[in-house]
Every structure is written in C-alpha cells, then in structure tokens.
Amino acid sequence: MSISETKRGMSSPHNSVSVLYFTNFLKNKVDKKWSFDELKAFATMMDIDQDGFVDVQDLNTVVGNL
Numbered sequence: 001m002s003i004s005e006t007k008r009g010m011s012s013p014h015n016s017v018s019v020l021y022f023t024n025f026l027k028n029k030v031d032k033k034w035s036f037d038e039l040k041a042f043a044t045m046m047d048i049d050q051d052g053f054v055d056v057q058d059l060n061t062v063v064g065n066l
Helices: 003-008 019-030 036-046 056-064
Strands: 016-018 053-055
Touching (some): 016 019, 019 036, 019 053, 036 056
C-alpha cells in the first residue's frame, strides 16, 4: 500500500478521501470545538452518493446546495 493510498483511505476512488479521513481533517484543521462524532455525522452527510468517500462531486453538490 502506498502512502497516497493510506492518506486517501484504502480502496478509495481517485481524487477522493474516506469519510473517516475527511472527519479527521475537519477535526484537526477546521473545527476543533465539535466532537468527533458530530463531525463524522457532518462528513457522512457530505458523502452525497453514499459510497464511503468524499470527492469533488460530493463537495460541489454540497456547496451548490448552500
């Protein structure tokens, strides 16, 4: 397994990160006040196609719906 696979999450589609990895990113870099479980629920909602990964298409859909 390469480093990039570890960072994105195992078996992730190209240009995407696992919901868990995205949750960790949110916790460490975006909002340290929210609990991990709250951020995981938020990251899961951002996974529009429910494939277990957050990708550009998911993010574009979320931002487009704001």
